[in-house]
Amino acid sequence: MSEDPLEEFCKIIEDKCENQDGEEHDPNFYKQFVPASDITKLATKDAVIEFLKLSKGDVSIELEKIAKKVVTDAPKVFLTLVCIGSDSFIRVLTHPLNDEKLFYHETQVSSQATTKVYGKVNGEWHRNGRKPSQLKHRDGKFIMKLSEHNNFYDKHWIFQAPIFESDNTELMYDFFWKQPLPYLVPKNPFLIDSGFSTVRKTLVHPDHYKFETSYNHCSKKIEQWPNSPEGMNVAVKTLRANTNKESGIDTEKFYEIEAETLKKMRALKDPHLIRSVAIYKRGNERCFVFPWAEGGNLDDFWRTYEGERDDGLIRWAIDQMLGLFGGLDELHKENIRHGDVKPPNILHFSNSSSQLGQLVLADVGLAKFHIDYTKDRQKITSTRHSTEDYEPPEPLDKQISRYYDNWSIGCVFIEFLIWIKSGYEELCNFRRALEYDDEKRKRFWKRKFGIDMDAFVHPEVDIWVEKLRWLKYPALYDLAALVRKSMLVPDPNQRGIFNKGLLNKFKETCATLTLNKGKLSPGNHSKAVHVAEDHADLDPKPETESSTQSFTRNASNLCAAGDNLTDSWYRRNFKNVCRLMDFEQPEWELSRNVDELKGSATSCALCQFFCNCLPNSLDGRKPITLYRHDASYSLRLSPYGRSLITIYSDPSTLTLSFLDPWHKLTRLTDTKSENQPYSSPGLPRLPIIGSVNQYQLFNEWIRTCDNNHDCFPKAGTSRKLDSTLPTRLLYVGSDQIRLVEPKNMAQQAYVALSHRWGDRSTHSQFCTYDANIERFRTNIPFTSMPKTFQDAVKVTRAIGVQYLWIDSLCIIQENKDDWETESSRMEDVFSSAYCVIAATSASSSLEGFLNYRQPRPCVTVQAKEGPLHLAKAIDDFHDDVEHGLLNTRGWVLQERVLARRTLHFTSTQVYWECGKGVYCETLAQLRNHISQVLALTSLFFTICSTQSQFLGDSNFPYSSLEYYRDERIRLVQHLYEFYSTLDLTRDSDRSKAILGIETRLARFFKSRSHYGVFERSFHRMLLWQAKSPGGLTAIPQPKEPSTRTPSWSWMSCTGKIQFMDITFGSMTWLEILPGSISSDNIDIRTIHAEAHGLLPEDIESMDGVVLDFEDCRYNRETWKCVKLGHKKLDDPVVAAEHYYILLIRPRSDICSESFERVGAGRIKHSDLSSEKTISVEIS
Structure with missing residues (x-):
């Protein structure tokens, strides 16, 4: 022992305390406690003897005997005494006081004393008094000083964390409100508040639970309580x-x-x-503890499943449905009703002995309270919203019966079977079809108008049950039909109950399921089961070569080998009215309305196809006529409407040699059928995402561009890359991905990823920091990367490139110096990339872009000149890309503009964009030709039409702006206007996120530029306005003047802007002097000018002026204006009647001589004061 053994021992105990940082989380939930094993290790016989010797008291006692008894019966009492620094060890420990029978006696020292019992008797806490003030022994004598006793009471709680044990058959506990629970903060905390209860993920210390890890039942195992050295993850409700x-x-x-x-x-x-871990009361808390389901719930499993869709998956799904069926039957035998069966209440234990996990029914306690719980939905809608989706039609004011659960589990099984057939996206479509109000609530039934009790099953349910009939596994349809017939029956009296007969019938139906050896379809959620071929979900090896051979094989190879356009899914007979249609006519009269088509969809493939293609907003009662539009090879609802259906010729004769870029038509036509000139070459069905065929198409796009275009500079040509490699790159050319710094490396091809990070408050970010950069230089495990990064690695390898640039990994995050350096190099990073991968439809880095996509509806019809293949029109670059999720972000604009070539991954298809146009995965080519653009007479329409071509210029902005010598600045203004509509996580990035574009434009114009203003168009670029008067918000600026964005720049505020429409060559610009524009300093933060006073009493009198900010309060005495110019006219007097001006006011944050901009516009000369002008500085 040291000189102060008590203090040293106290420090050891303190170090053993868990949750010392509990204040950072929930201090009431994560109370400090000493684990049970540490209590045993600390309270040793030697330690007790040592402190007994130091204690004041009778030293003649048998120390060895006392120490042995203390270690056995009172280690917590002993450690508490140590913690409070008591000198009464002998006096306390020699009395028969032990850990399990602490007896507190409360008395007040005042004259009006009261006596209360407060403590633990026979293992239970009694709460009928206030905090005890003194500890007595049975003989009534005080065995501890009053001050020591108070400290003892406060301190002993850290040793009172309970142990959850399976010996407690009921697992019920009654804890004192101050007692800590053995909870630790888990690695990924989770808390959800439903209004009536909270559910929190937490970790039980491994010393504080004793359970069997598994148990047998019906020859099955489930590990709901896995042992772990870190503890057991649980859910506390x-x-x-x-x-x-x-x-x-x-x-x-x-x-x-x-x-x-x-x-x-x-x-x-x-x-x-x-199975619950524990049920307990603690003070006013009423809690239930369950094992934590690492796999989430059933809906989470459906949404995130990316494994193979093979016979193993179906066997597992059927086994789980049988298990859930049987479990609910067991509940009913015990006269228990669940009352809230739905996918979120079916947990997925991914850590079970089954490879795919185990599904477990949870949240059963709601059953008895279901009726009360639903009486006032408006008050508790948030807790009942999803529950209503699976409720049967019977009134809610009756006792819940097993019939109720019957309906709900039937709904879940129907969804399960839809997911098996078509995947999660199609399941979501099914759910949307069940929605019946503006709150997007859904239900599986409907009522006839005016008849409260006459309910019927929603027609969409029957449509999907019928769809299951056409699977290659008929027993799945039999199972769906059984569920529909026996469970989804609106009349509860006619609804089959969970009895032995129905359960056996369910088992018999499942047993008839005969599975083939082949896979259903590849991973990434799912694809329609009628695609029966086997395609590996390719994760290309690092050494994969780029496909550079002449790609003239049949393009139909890009379709799945067994995905024949006339496969069994479409062999059903057409209805007579469809069979008699003349598909050669320019107008297709369907002779039916939408409602009639839906009614025929279950028995006619063509009717179903039309239903899938027609917009939901269409009047359901109006007969439909489709108009053929030969120029776009499509069918439309009107001659000038939007394309709904694309008409294809036979793809088996199609070759990819037509990817040559020099076709003059917007869509490729050199291989079209001479007999069917209205049909397009192309692919009605797309390659499987992430398949070999899809990667071959990517490589062919790149090869064609490399060989025939000048989009990417080639070695030995006059155009070459004049930039160095990025500071850091990811090397993906081997199994071991790592971060490299190619300082002295020869020029290498690399791919850049453009992606959305996602909401940083809800998504953990995978980034390079100063703390982990050394580790990343050695290895970045592929499996640790978020899915978007993994998918980028796959595509990079598939196109034969070994290096990849990702901003969050190649820029050191939370390092200001590195960020400032690298953000200024974005121009070079994206313009020098071999190509850019754009995760256009992914909302975060976790989502990925090589995901399941909904199969494209298509059907084959027989025309006089041969078969026609009809497919839903999906070639829409404007909506898919330009209005896509990714392109709403400010930083992404320059990534797209500066990229020479881009692969855009959208939810419908992949687009290849280069300087020669946009290529679709359907093999269509979309292009805005410059010659066509120049022919347009409307300047506004010209600018809008050329936006795609302008932004897609592989040598931005040279190729585009060469055609606009006089009005090229208009395109730049339009670009800035568009940028002002985009989102930024940090408003302060407004000037940084477009710096690469501005630098490139300045180089093109041979003009200095800063903050969005070019020297050669200085006056014109200053005349920007808020798109909505007062619709801008000033961005808080740093105090350091050298880092502030000047107020005369639109980059100093957030919100949408527009430039004043001023005809070129029509203005006489007046002289103003940008602060340092004539010097060598490009940083023009101030403007020097002569300012005029204003005469109008209010701002409304100057109707040509638009204020920047809504909170501006006009002050005629202090506000000024600076004249920028006026119209050129023969009569100089008339010309000077109106001026284009900047509206300014004195700054309050710098000095009285400095002004700030507050608006811009056009005012009359008569609004200007005749008083002498003053010299001002605008900053």
Whole structure:
């Protein structure tokens, strides 16, 4: 021992305390405690003897005997005494006081003393008094000083964390409100508040639970309670106290009923029913503890599944449905009703012994309270919204029966089967079809108008059950038909109950499922099961060569080998009216309305196809006529409407040699059928995403561009890359991905990724920091990367490139110097990239872009001159890319503009964009030809039409602006206007996120530029306005003047802007002097000018002026204006009647001589004061 053994020992105990940082989370939930194993290690016989010797008291006692008893019966008492620095060790420890029978006696020192019992007797806490003030022994004598006793009471709680044990058959506990629970902060904390309760993910310390790790039931195993050295992840559900009386729920009664239900479920030991870890009260808290389902819930599984869709998946799904069916049957035998069966209440335990995990029914306690819980939906809509989706039609004011659960589980099974067939996206479409109000609530049934009780199953359910008939596994349809016939019956009296007969019939139906050896379709969610071929979900190896051979093989190879356009999915007979249609006519009269088409969709492939292609907003009662538009090879609802259906010729004769860029038509026509000139060459069905065929198409696009275009500079030509490689790159040319710094490396091809980071408050970011950069230089595990990064690695390898640039990994985050340096190099990074991968439809780096996409509806019809293949029109670069999710971000604009070539991954298809146009995955080419643009007479239409061509210029802006010598600045203004509509996470990035574009434009114009203003168009570029008067917001500026954005620049504020429409060559510009524009300093932060006073009493009198900010308060005495110019006219007097001006006011944050801009516009000469002008500085 040291000189102060007590202090040293206290420090050791303090170090053993868990949750010392609990204040950073929830201090009431994460209270400090000493783990059980540490209590044993600390309270040793030697330690007790040592402190007994130091204690004041009778030293003649048998120390060895006392120490042995303390270690056995009172280690917590001993450690508490150490913590409070007590000198009463002998006096306390020699009395028969132990950890399990602490007896507190409370008395007040004042004259009006009261006596209260407050403590733990026979293992239970008694709460009938206030904080005790002194500890007595049985003989009534005080065994501790009053001050020591108070400290003892406060300190002993850290040793009172309970142990959850399976020996407690009911797993019910009653804790004192101050008692800590053995909870630790988990790696990924989770908390959700449903209004009535909260559910929190937490970690139980490994010393504080003792459970079997598995149990057997029905020859199945489930590991709901896995052992782990870090502890056990659990979900703690805490009921709110009776503070929300509006909900009509008695929390205490709810707790008692759910506790009773969970005890019964635990006794059942069914692997598909949740088993509680603990049920406890602590003060006013009423809590239930369950094992944490690492796989989330059933809906999470459907949404995120990326494995193979093979017979193993179907076997697992059927097994789980049987298990859930059986588990619910077990509940019903115990006279328990679930009352809230839905995918979110079916948990997915991915850590079970099954490879795909185990599905477990949870949240059963709601059943008894279901009726009360739904009486006032307006008050608790947030907690009942999803529950209503799976409710049956019967009134809610009746006792819940097993019939109720029957309907709900039937709904879940129908969704399960839809997911098996068509994947999550199609399941979402099915759910949307069930929506019945503006709140997007859905249900599986409808009512006939005017008849409250006459309910019927939603027609969409029957449509999908019928779709299942055409699967290659008929038993799946039989299963769906059984669910529909026996469970989804609106009349509860006719609805089959969960009895042995129905359960056996369900098992028999599942047993007839005969599975083939082949896979259903590749991973990434799912694809329609009728595609029966096998395509590997390619993760190309690092050494994969770029496909550079002449790609003249049949383009139909890009279609799946077994994905024949006349496969069994479309072999059903057409209805007579469809069979008699003349598909050669320019107008296709369907002779039916939308409602009639939907009614025929289950039995006619063509009717179903039309339903999939027609807009939802169409009048359901009006007969439909489709108009053929030969120039676009499409069918439209009107001759000038939008294309709905694309008409293709036979793709088996199609070759890819037509990817030569020099075709003059907007779509490629050199291989079109002579007999069917209205049909387009192309692919009605797209390659499987991430497949070999799709990667071959990418390589062919690149090869064609490399060989025939001048988009990317080639070695040995006059055009060459004049920039160096980025500071850092990811090397992906081997299995070991790493961060490299190519300082002295020869020029290498690299790919750049353009992507959305995602909401940083909800998505964890995978980034390079100073703390991990050394580790990343050695290895970045592929599996640790978010999915968008993984997909970028796959595509980079597939096109034969070994280096990849990703901003969050190649720029050191939270390093200001590195960020400033690298953000200024964006022009070089993207313009020097071999090509850019744009994750256009991904909302975050976690989402990825090689994901399942909804199969394109298509059908084959027989025309007189041969078959025609009809497919839903999807070639829409404007909506898919330019209005896509990615391109709403400010930083992305310059990434797209500066990129020479880009692969845009959208939710419908992939587009290749280079300087010669846009190529679609359907093999169509979309292009705005410059010659066509110049022929337009409307300047406004010209600018809008050339936006895609301008932004897609591979040598931006040279190729585009060469054709606009006089009005090229108009395109730049339009670019800035568009940029002002985009989003930025940090408003202060407004001037930085477009710096690369501005630098490139300045070089083109041979003009200095700063903050969006070019020297050669200085006056014109200053005349910007808020698109909506007062619609801008000033961006807070730093105090350092050298880092401020000047107020005369639109980059100093957020919001949409527009430039004043001033005809070129029509103006006489007046002299103003930008602060340093004539010097060598390009940083023009100030403008020097002569300012005029104003005469109008209010701003409304100057109707040609637009204020920047809504909160501007006009002051005639202090506000000034600076004249920039006036119209050129023969009569100089008339010309000077109106001036284009900047409106300014004195700055309040710098000095009285400095002014700031507050608006711009055109005013009359008569509005100007005749007083002498003053010299001002605008900053």
